[in-house]
Amino acid sequence: RAAERAETAREIGLLVRDWGRREVRPSVVEREQRAEFPHDLYRQMGELGFFGCCFPESLGGTGAGFRALAAVSENLAWVYPPLSASMNLQAATVPLTIANWGSTAQRERWVPGLIAGELLGCNAMTEPDGGSDFLGAMRTRAVRDGDEYVINGAKMWITNANVADVAIVYAKTDPAAGHKGVSAFVVPTDTPGFEATRVPCRGLGKLMPTTSISLTDVRVPADALLGDEGQGFVVAMNAMDYGRLTVAARSVGLAQACLDAALAYANERTAFGEKIGSFQMVKKQLADMTAEVAAARLMVDVAAARYDEGDLATRESSIAKYYAGEVCNRAAQATAEIFGGAAFMDELPIGLYLNFAKLWQTGEGSANIQAVLIADDALGWKSMDR
Amino acid sequence: RAAERAETAREIGLLVRDWGRREVRPSVVEREQRAEFPHDLYRQMGELGFFGCCFPESLGGTGAGFRALAAVSENLAWVYPPLSASMNLQAATVPLTIANWGSTAQRERWVPGLIAGELLGCNAMTEPDGGSDFLGAMRTRAVRDGDEYVINGAKMWITNANVADVAIVYAKTDPAAGHKGVSAFVVPTDTPGFEATRVPCRGLGKLMPTTSISLTDVRVPADALLGDEGQGFVVAMNAMDYGRLTVAARSVGLAQACLDAALAYANERTAFGEKIGSFQMVKKQLADMTAEVAAARLMVDVAAARYDEGDLATRESSIAKYYAGEVCNRAAQATAEIFGGAAFMDELPIGLYLNFAKLWQTGEGSANIQAVLIADDALGWKSMDR
Amino acid sequence: RAAERAETAREIGLLVRDWGRREVRPSVVEREQRAEFPHDLYRQMGELGFFGCCFPESLGGTGAGFRALAAVSENLAWVYPPLSASMNLQAATVPLTIANWGSTAQRERWVPGLIAGELLGCNAMTEPDGGSDFLGAMRTRAVRDGDEYVINGAKMWITNANVADVAIVYAKTDPAAGHKGVSAFVVPTDTPGFEATRVPCRGLGKLMPTTSISLTDVRVPADALLGDEGQGFVVAMNAMDYGRLTVAARSVGLAQACLDAALAYANERTAFGEKIGSFQMVKKQLADMTAEVAAARLMVDVAAARYDEGDLATRESSIAKYYAGEVCNRAAQATAEIFGGAAFMDELPIGLYLNFAKLWQTGEGSANIQAVLIADDALGWKSMDR
Amino acid sequence: RAAERAETAREIGLLVRDWGRREVRPSVVEREQRAEFPHDLYRQMGELGFFGCCFPESLGGTGAGFRALAAVSENLAWVYPPLSASMNLQAATVPLTIANWGSTAQRERWVPGLIAGELLGCNAMTEPDGGSDFLGAMRTRAVRDGDEYVINGAKMWITNANVADVAIVYAKTDPAAGHKGVSAFVVPTDTPGFEATRVPCRGLGKLMPTTSISLTDVRVPADALLGDEGQGFVVAMNAMDYGRLTVAARSVGLAQACLDAALAYANERTAFGEKIGSFQMVKKQLADMTAEVAAARLMVDVAAARYDEGDLATRESSIAKYYAGEVCNRAAQATAEIFGGAAFMDELPIGLYLNFAKLWQTGEGSANIQAVLIADDALGWKSMDR
Ligand SMILES: Cc1cc2nc3c(=O)[nH]c(=O)nc-3n(C[C@H](O)[C@H](O)[C@H](O)COP(=O)(O)OP(=O)(O)OC[C@H]3O[C@@H](n4cnc5c(N)ncnc54)[C@H](O)[C@@H]3O)c2cc1C
Ligand SMILES: Cc1cc2nc3c(=O)[nH]c(=O)nc-3n(C[C@H](O)[C@H](O)[C@H](O)COP(=O)(O)OP(=O)(O)OC[C@H]3O[C@@H](n4cnc5c(N)ncnc54)[C@H](O)[C@@H]3O)c2cc1C
Ligand SMILES: Cc1cc2nc3c(=O)[nH]c(=O)nc-3n(C[C@H](O)[C@H](O)[C@H](O)COP(=O)(O)OP(=O)(O)OC[C@H]3O[C@@H](n4cnc5c(N)ncnc54)[C@H](O)[C@@H]3O)c2cc1C
Ligand SMILES: Cc1cc2nc3c(=O)[nH]c(=O)nc-3n(C[C@H](O)[C@H](O)[C@H](O)COP(=O)(O)OP(=O)(O)OC[C@H]3O[C@@H](n4cnc5c(N)ncnc54)[C@H](O)[C@@H]3O)c2cc1C
Incomplete structure (x- = not known):
């Protein structure tokens, strides 16, 4: 069973890579220039089953499991980092949260479309204040008004909100109640009062839009609640558990992309009559990347395997995310050095790699936050097992 | 005398900062959007004497010296990294090479205009092959033809060549002669056959164009030679000595810009009810930056002071460049972490800092090249004193 | 089968730890003062089956496999690093080399005694020149003389040679033949001409003697050859494959010992009214150790599992050794910092940890050597698969 | 004046080095074996004026200043790290505290003898609890009893207390008064009730004893107070200001000793037919050390120069200590790697270097404590200027 899942994961990983090599990599430079959202690629990914790993066939999924989810995430990031944002929005955080906490009606309305890549989702958690x-x-506040909730507030850094059909929005239903005062809602983005504005982020390219959202008297039916009123914090933490796994896997994929690029370049570029891979200072960078990427992948695999066994691998995902984030930044830095001047040209993705490596160290819980969680767990002060 | 030069340097550094705070920083976001070469700023820098530190008044300079050059370089990079490319092109490498090695006619034709910011220069050393x-x-080859040389070839990664009036071009005059077969030329960019094409480098912004140059039967008079025929390698090494100093100083300035941005943000952003500067993990990053930036600045100062004493501080510049390059990258990484998501928005320069930190580690001799030179010198195998 | 081996490994690892907690840790301070070779502990380890993992029952082994070998290595290092030298000398390099390459007579004479801890072995590879x-x-030269070989030369850094009953000695049988001119011999240490002298190494304690060996007309029968004449290089490389695995595992165990010590101290020591584990700078160190130790252990496990499948996991062992060596040094440094002044007192093993971490990065192929091998393999220049 | 002081410092630094090369280095292995306190070397250092830099001639000093103090500290550490503990005990912390805060009688009784190396001092600040x-x-408590104070308590990690003639002891005179409740005393070590017991610290060698002190009804006259009753905290902070400077300088000297040892070994040891300095991985380590040691030395120099100008360079000393501590550990680690197996033999001091590098990162305020101070100062939250 475990071996089977591992094999499925391996296969879908290769599929992603092949697809990416054929359909994506050759066109990214031109796509970045055109600067349009890659609707076609999202559709393709949906059709190829990249988004359905954690869902039963009844919802349009493949049931391939979390190791498969990690494999897709890793390899999509390897193909082109911005595309892999889809993993949280179409394959994990958004549809899983709706599937796990939503009503049957909500689940059926959104999940199959999201994992088919026909509907686009976004996850509106972060706010301007942090x-x-x-x-x-x-x-952000949500106030009950008869059969509806009225949401007012603002969100920041929300990926794909300007193209999304649906958003998961967190808001306070009882500001005085602390953890217990937050609720989660499914909000169609065409609801009046929902406005997403693009935040220009040059270093991240054009294929993964970042937005701020303003929410002005956004009215949703009571049935839009995910979980009960006041359960939003639990819903959010649960969403993060999955999000961290895919970010960790994506960091591994990006680190592997760095390593592969560096190996190819070191094998081809010459200086002083030698391939630059023959210089020990370059070798050292390649050896470090080789070892660390392999280690980070194993960490992700351990976490994913625990999810596949039905556990909530909060600890393992957190460690994998923390570690893979660090490894990925070291890899991106080293690769940029190995490419010399060529690191900076738009024709090559190395500059983009530098930025995404750093981004994923922050997203879904910054390195510092993970470090605190990991240490407190190790000290026996606050177990990450829930 | 030394104290005086140090004081002059301090003052001009402050001047640069003030100017930058007033004239540059408020407009960079808009300038990047407009994407036009900042001719006006180059002119202003020229008028304010930023470019004249290493030149006598007879050539339009201020004679302020190398510590002043370093101070301007550092503070321009602090103001906005792309602007500081001017230091090599208008204040050091290009005009110094013409002044040191050119004929009186060439010197008078180009140097005063360059340091006034009225003419733009570029330095065409690097080629596609490395x-x-x-x-x-x-x-690239230059063939003597009567009173002229005919230059054919290609250059890569040449800053400002698309806007420059004049280029220093290195070419082989005797390909069989190794070190002795290279010559340096002053080439007006309107010479037929000189063609510069922009190389898009998104991560570096729009205010410091990078280009490739093709040279097709470019004819220059024999008097365009800098130094003697065959002396181009020596000319180039000498140019690099100055270039490394300004890159080192710029890395310090950029590291300081990172630190200042991080300190300000840590003082203002809150999380969990505290300014984020109150978290020890953030403090640790701030302390490391504080210590390392100070150390790197001292290294630059030692090198600049030696130049001011009339020595060629090849060793000290190389060490300063190597060390400041490392420090600057650590600072940029730490600052990006401290800014969290905000690191990636175009409104703030943090993403740009990440890229320039890496760029300057490569430019004017990569980190690896410096490491080899420094170690061989320390081992007593190849002195950097010339 | 794989799961079974993993379980066996887990169990024997726990057994080692329990034994160590009971029988070893309480007495090490006193043992270090007495400064006698711990013959009793070697005997106990032999009896408990710690040394027999890679041997069939016919030779006195348990057949538990390489994951078990790794588990014992890791946990012995955790118990007390100097003791774990036994893994190569009694459980892997020495007896495996004899078992794999020796005659039946040699095998029966030495292997059962070594893995029972009744005979002591040493591995004499390194020489003063490097x-x-x-x-x-x-x-070192071995010259055939009738039915015997006569060995002359010197060895350096040989662990346990002063207490050993038997040594594997490498010598050149044909100095002109390069790789093909080396041969390996089993040499009883009571052979006339074999002299081991202790090399004082304060930082490593007294329980793992380091020696230099002089070999003066040491005569062994032709049957002492391991493999054929001229096959010594292959024998040595093969021995290293196993040696690297146990060193990697030992580095993990030592890193875990550092982490456990650090966690306990951070949970108990107070400053400024708080347990020092509550300071984020300490937490960061604990989180890094937690993540890296887990990653390194997975790397070792991957290598060991490949051996258990009958492959020669040269690549995986090399990467595991390289990576675990680095991780272990970082852990030792961090732990020493966390202990403050207490790191330096003989009552605690922290100073010893610092030294062993560094030692194991060098032994069985230095970090640099691994980095070269790993990079050349990754570049596709020299596969580590044999 | 500044130039003069710098020159004096340079000269005395060379003197220390020459003396050490002649009188100390050749005998340390044998001295460590003998394990006797090096009274003769302390006497020689006193006679050569190593301890008198910060004192006027009237007290037996040379008035050479703080840059000279730093130069002696650096070079003594270079000679042999354990010897340089004398800098705080004979040249800075102890005699300066007595000179700055003691009565004329106390000053005359102790200072000249300490800086002559005829009397030995110790500084008893740290306690078992932290x-x-x-x-x-x-x-530790001191209770006024008529004309006397009666001191009871315990101290930990006190260097040289078992051989010292005099101790500075901090004790609480008013436990309820916080900062204001501490007082400092000069205590002759032959006062009844003062008992120093050696704490074995193998890794630090035998020439710098570490002790714990028990204080049982130790009676000193009221005139033994340094400063006023309740001023002990201020006295201690002031003492640390000087202590940090010498520790920073010592870390630089030790880092330089590492670098010099590494350069020499890289120039002499061969592998694969090349000097090991010819391998780029080794070169990289040498280049890093070269750059960082130079940078750290400049930081110390800036701090010392400020002291020479009469300022209390708390900030600069703290930064120098923090930075030099880090640099020194990196240097020691790299040097140990370069020496391979030879790092661990008692004949060479490399293992000792590893330990002292770590020790000095902790002593006189741990790295974490410095990082907090430096960050809070940089953030503008708590100025280090006093
Ligand atoms: C391109 C992009 C896409 C994103 N997409 C989404 C999205 O789709 N949906 C969504 O909800 N969010 C999204 N985010 C937001 C992302 O999750 C946040 O940026 C991240 O959680 C960090 O929050 P912050 O930026 O507000 O940083 P802050 O929380 O302000 O943190 C600033 C710094 O303080 C540190 N810090 C904070 N608290 C502590 C502490 N207790 N101890 C130590 N250090 C601390 C942090 O580590 C960080 O270094 C995105 C962000 C970016 C940049
Ligand atoms: C934005 C930008 C602006 C620039 N502006 C100018 C300009 O105005 N004028 C100009 O002439 N040039 C300019 N350059 C070029 C710059 O100087 C070169 O990029 C730099 O010298 C490195 O050369 P390369 O990119 O060809 O890298 P390569 O020389 O191909 O090096 C690739 C990698 O191999 C490593 N390597 C090479 N040799 C060795 C060795 N012996 N040992 C160990 N490692 C080695 C390098 O360190 C690097 O990591 C610019 C570059 C950029 C990106
Ligand atoms: C306590 C102890 C116990 C030991 N026990 C044993 C034992 O039982 N049996 C045994 O046979 N040996 C033993 N050794 C020896 C150990 O295996 C060697 O120390 C190790 O192989 C390194 O060799 P070396 O010390 O001669 O270093 P060297 O080979 O001299 O290397 C010196 C430095 O040069 C570097 N270097 C060398 N070549 C290259 C290259 N091509 N590129 C880059 N860098 C390079 C190395 O990485 C190292 O940093 C022991 C050593 C110690 C210290
Ligand atoms: C060989 C030796 C010689 C010495 N000589 C002397 C001497 O002559 N006289 C003398 O008075 N003392 C001496 N000392 C003591 C030395 O000054 C102390 O060891 C040092 O101040 C650290 O104190 P500690 O060991 O109690 O560590 P602790 O204070 O217990 O610290 C333990 C750990 O907690 C960390 N920590 C503590 N507080 C914080 C915080 N707020 N934030 C983050 N991290 C924190 C520390 O950085 C450290 O990592 C000596 C020590 C040694 C080992």
């Missing part, structure tokens, strides 16, 4: 302190920074 | 191995990668 | 360049540095 | 939290961990 992402690490989810609770303390939340100013 | 920058580290200047000699081995050089395919 | 360990990395095994071949180039080898001055 | 060194970082000087105040919170202090259990």
Whole structure:
């Protein structure tokens, strides 16, 4: 069973890579210039089953499991980092949250479309006042009004919100109640009062839009609640558990992309009559990347395997995310050095790699936040097992 | 005398900062959007004497010296990294090479205009086949034809060549003669056959164009030679000595810009009810930057002071460049982490800092090349004193 | 089968730990003062089956496999690093080399006694002129004389040679033949001419003697050859494959010992009214150790599992050794910092940890040597698969 | 004046080095075996004026200043790290505290003898419950009894207390008064009730004894107070200002000793037919050390120069200590790697270097404590200027 899942994961990983090599990599430079959202690629990914790993066939999924999810995430990031944002929005955080906490009606309305790549989702958690302190920074309010909730507030850094059909929105239903005062909602983005504005982020390219959202008297039916009123914090933490796994896997894929690029370049570029891979200073960088990428992948695999066994691998995902984030940044830095001047040209993705490596160290819980969680767990002060 | 030069340097550094705070920083976001070469700023820098530190008044300079050059370089990089490319092109490498090695006619034709910011210069050394191995990668040829030389070949990664009035071009005059077969030329960019094409480099912004140059039967008079025929390698090494100093100083300035940005943000952003500067993990990053930036600045100062004493501080510049390059990258990485998501928005320069930190570690001799030179000198195998 | 081996490994690992907690840790301070070779502990380890993992019952082994070998190695290092030298000398390199390459007579004479802890072995490879360049540095000669070989030369850094009953000695039988001119011999240490002298190494304690060996007309029968004449290089490389695995595992165990010590101390020591584990700078160190130790252990496990499948996991062992060596040094440094002044007192093993971490990065192929092998393999230049 | 002081410092630094090369280095192996306190070397250092830099001639000093103090500290550490503990005990912390805060009688009784190396001093600040939290961990009490104070308590990690003639002892005179409740005393070590017991610290060698002190009804006259009653905290902070400077300088000297040893070995040891300095991985380590040691030395120099100008360079000393501590550990680690197996033999001091590098990162305020101070100062939250 475990071996089978591992094999499925391996296969779908290769599929992603092949697809990416054929359909994506050759066109990214031109796509970045055109600067249009890659609707066609999302559709293709949906059709190829990249998004359905964690869902039963009844919802349009493949049931391939979490190791498969990790494999897709890793390899999509390897193909082209911006594309892999889809993993949280179409394959994990968004549809899983709806599937796990939503009503049957909500589940059927959104999940199959999301994992088919026909509907686009976004996850609106972070606010302008801060992402690490989810609770303390939340100013968005949802007020019950008869059969509806009325949501007001603002969100920041929300990926794909300007193209999304649906958003998961967190808001305070009882500001005085602390952890217990937050609720989660499914909000169609065409609801009046929902406005997403693009935040220009040059270093991240054009294929993964970042937006700010303003929410002005956004009315949703009571049935839009995910979980019960006041359960939003639990819903969010649960969403993060999955999100961290895919970010960790993506960091591994990006680190592997760095390593592969560096190996190819070191094998081809010459200086002083030698391939630059023959210089020990370059070798050292290649050896470090080789070892660390392999180690980070194993960490992700351990976490994914625990999810496949039905456990909530909060600890393992957190460690994998923390570690893979660090490894990925070292890899991106080393690769940029190995490419010399060529690191900076748009024709090559090395500059983009530098930025995404750093981004994923922050997203879904910054390195510092992970370090605190990991240490407190190791000290026996606050177990990550829930 | 030394104290005086140090004081002059301090003052001009402050001047640069003030100017930058007033004239540059408020407009960079808009300038990047407009994407026009900042001719006006170059003119202003020229008028304010930023470019004249290493030149006598007879050539329009201020004679302020190398510590002043370093101070301007550092603070321009602090103001906005792309602007500081001007230091090599208008204040050091290009005009110094013409002043040191050119005929009186060439010197008078170009130097005063360059340091006034009225003429723009570029330095065309690197070729597509490689920058580290200047000699081995050089395919450009210059053939004597009567009173003229005819230059054919290609250059890569040449800053400002598309806007420049004049280029220093290195070419082989005797391909069989190794070190002795290279010559340097002053080439007006309107010479027929000189063609510069922009190389898109998204991560570096729009205010410091990078280009490739093709040279097709470019004819220059014999008097365009800098130094004697065959002396181009020596000219180039000498140019690099100055170039490394300004890159080192710029890395310090950029590291300081990172630190200042991080300190300000850590003082203002809150999470969990505290300014984020109150978290020890953030403090640790701030302390490391504080210590390392100070150390790197001292290294630059030692090198600049030696130049001011009339020595060629090849060793000290190389060490300063190597060390400041490392420090600057660590600072940029740490600052990006401290900014969290905000690191990636175009409104803030943090993403740009990440890229320039890496760029300057490569430019004017990559980190690896410096490490080899420094170690061989320390081992007593190849002195950097010349 | 794989799961079974993993379970066996887990169990024997726990057994080692329990034994160590009971029988070893309480007495090490006193043992270090007495400074006698711990014959009793070697005997106990033999009796408990720690040394027999890679041997069939016919030779006195348990057949538990390489994952079990790794588990014992890891946990012995955790118990007390000097003791774990036994893994190569009693459980892997020495007896495996004899078992794999020796005659039946040699095998029966030595292997059962070694893995029972009744006979002591040593592995005499390194010479004064260098360990990395095994071949180039080898001055020891073995000359065929009738039915015997006569060995002359010197060895350096040989662990346990002063207490050993038997040594594997490498010597050149045909100095002109390069790789093909080396041969390996089993040499009883009571053979006339074999002299081991202790090399004082304060930082490593007294329980793992390091020696230099002089070999003066040491005569062994032709049957002492391991493999054929001229096959010594292959024998040595093969021995290293196993040696690297146990060193990697030991580095993990030592890193875990550092982490456990650090966690316990951070949980108990207070400053400024708080347990020092509550300071984020300490937490960061604990989180890094937690993540890296887990990653390194997985790397070792991957290598060991490949051996258990009958492959020669040269690549995986090399990567595991390289990576675990680095991780272990970082852990030792961090732990020493966390202990503050207490790191330096003989009552605690922290100073010893610092030294063993560094030692194991060098032994069985230095970090640099591994980096070269790993990079050349990754570049596709020299596969580590044999 | 500044130039003169710099020149004096340079000269005395060379003197220290020459003396050490002649009188100390050749005998350290044998001295470590003999394990006797090096009274003769202390006497020689006193006679040569190593200890008198910060004192006027009237007290037996040379008035050479703080840059000279730093130069002696650096070079003594270079000669042999354990010897340089004398800098705080004979040349800075102890005699300066007595000179700055003691009565004329106390000053005349102790200072000339200490800086002559005829009397030995120790500084008893740290207690078993912790060194970082000087105040919170202090259990030692001094109770006024007529014309005397009666001191009871315990100290930990006190260098040279078992051989010292005099100790500076901090104790609480008013436990309820916080910062204001600590007082400092000069205590002759032959006062009844003062008992120093050696704490074995193998890794630090035998020439710098570490002790614990028990204080049982130790009676000193009221005139033994340094400063006023309740001023002990200020006295201690002031003492640390000087102590940090010498520790920073010593870390630089030790890092330089590492670098010099590594350069020499890289120039002499061969592998694969090349000097090991010819391998780029080794070169990289040498280049890093070269750059960082130079940078750290400049930081110390800046701090020392400020002291020479009469300022209290708390900030600069703290930064120098923090930075040099880090640099020194990196250097020691790299050097140990370069020496391979030879790092561990008692004949060479490399193992000792590893330990002292770590020790000095902790002593006189751990790295974490410095990082907090430096960050809070940089953030503008708590100025280090006093
Ligand atoms: C391109 C992009 C896409 C994103 N997409 C989404 C999305 O789709 N949906 C969504 O909800 N969010 C999204 N985010 C937001 C992301 O999750 C947050 O940026 C992240 O959680 C960090 O929050 P922050 O940026 O507000 O940083 P802050 O929380 O302000 O943190 C700033 C710094 O303080 C540190 N810090 C904070 N608290 C502590 C502490 N207790 N101890 C130590 N250090 C601390 C942090 O580590 C960080 O270094 C995105 C962000 C980016 C940049
Ligand atoms: C934005 C930008 C602006 C620039 N502006 C100019 C300009 O105005 N004028 C100009 O002439 N040039 C310019 N350059 C070129 C710059 O100087 C080169 O990029 C630099 O010298 C490195 O050369 P390369 O990119 O060809 O890298 P390569 O020389 O191909 O090096 C590739 C990698 O191999 C490593 N390597 C090479 N040799 C060795 C060795 N012996 N040992 C160990 N490692 C080695 C390098 O360190 C590097 O990591 C610019 C570059 C950029 C990106
Ligand atoms: C306590 C102890 C116990 C030991 N026990 C044993 C034992 O039981 N049996 C045994 O046979 N040996 C033993 N050794 C020896 C150990 O295996 C060697 O120390 C190790 O192989 C390194 O060899 P070396 O010390 O001669 O270093 P060298 O080979 O001299 O290397 C010196 C430095 O040069 C570097 N270097 C060398 N070649 C290259 C290259 N091509 N590229 C880059 N860098 C390079 C190395 O990485 C190292 O940093 C022991 C050593 C110690 C210290
Ligand atoms: C060989 C030796 C000689 C010495 N000589 C002397 C001497 O002559 N006289 C003397 O008075 N003392 C001496 N000392 C003591 C030395 O000054 C202390 O060891 C040092 O101050 C650290 O104190 P500690 O060991 O109690 O560590 P602790 O204070 O217990 O610290 C333990 C760990 O907690 C960390 N920590 C503590 N507080 C914080 C915080 N707020 N934030 C983050 N991290 C924190 C520390 O950085 C450290 O990593 C000596 C020590 C040694 C080992």
